[in-house]
Amino acid sequence: MIYDKSTTFAEGVALNTVDTNLHNVGDVIDLTNLRNIGSGLPPLYLVIVVLAAITSGGAATVQFSLVSSGQNPPPTDGSANLHWLSAAIAKATLVAGYPIIVPIPQENPPYLEFLGLQAQAGTNALTAGTISAFLTTDPSNWKSYPAAVYYN
Secondary structure (H helix, E strand, O other), rough: OOOOHHEEEEEEEOOOOOOOEEEHHHHHEEEEEEOOOOOOOOOOEEEEEEEEEEEEEEOEEEEEEEEOOOOOOOOOOOOOOOEEEOOOEOOOOOOOOEEEEEOOOOOOOOOOOOOEEEEEOOOOOOEEEEEEEEEEEEEOOOOOOOOOOOOO
């Protein structure tokens, strides 16, 4: 998988929260010099990888969103342009190595200057866990499976 610092939101960033409000995760990507990121040529992918399991004091879920805004960082009051929203993912699913790989949507609504990743815990605040998140043209979601060939 190929990515660089200018297209990285987070590298080993903690997801512990004190509440269930919407929070910015890591850094923003300044789109001033990047154009047509939602055009599909080449296609870009948002990759979020859990590095350390997400935990909470109860049965929590986490919902991730890709947003853009003219403000740095994007506001967490729901006024940023929403480009992608994950399903509510149970904390039991968010173990080390769990990947989320999604294509970046087309520019509707338009991408504004600052692109950010946001997360919101549902039911209970998060107590621990880390993620890395970035954009790439080369997502790696290859898995190894047992061979279907048997040798004597």
